[in-house]
Amino acid sequence: QKEVEQDPGPLSVPEGAIVSLNCTYSNSAFQYFMWYRQYSRKGPELLMYTYSSGNKEDGRFTAQVDKSSKYISLFIRDSQPSDSATYLCAMSAYGNKLVFGAGTILRVKS
């Protein structure tokens, strides 16, 4: 079993939809959680960084962490075609190296 599980998709949604991306993890030592967006042939871009259970909002993005269930989510409101990319969840324990999910391919159709 992988430490971090993420459905690779692809996930196709119409423009304007609310997108929900999820990861589950098995290591209870993970304390820091990140979501990255990666366009083809580009480096990952940090979208959200959280370290406590609960919600964190930034513009159209909301990150949710449930440590009791070992489950994290990223919600994208009013999705746009420009949001089409691969979304990677990543987490680390006490500042150690990041462990990545496989990445979910998102396609937003106009």
Next chain:
Amino acid sequence: GAVVSQHPSWVICKSGTSVKIECRSLDFQATTMFWYRQFPKQSLMLMATSNEGSKATYEQGVEKDKFLINHASLTLSTLTVTSAHPEDSSFYICSARDLSQGYEQYFGPGTRLTVT
């Protein structure tokens, strides 16, 4: 803020030669820099971690004599692929972290290496 650059963005070299990739943190001091490799349609694979002024720590299976990493300053790390072979062709991405600010990592735009 938190911008990381890489140079070059794309390089082609002949088999047997060496190539150097630079990673710079432009607006913060990177106490730690990381080097990743990414194959098409796959997630990132960590190659090594380097702290400024210290020797890099390589992940299991990564040849330290082939992938030389130097982190001589708080804003610059270099990865040198020595005696490159076609199987070294890949997308190499660096990331940087300033522990005084938190544990998040900021990634560079990546370098595409093609070995002919």
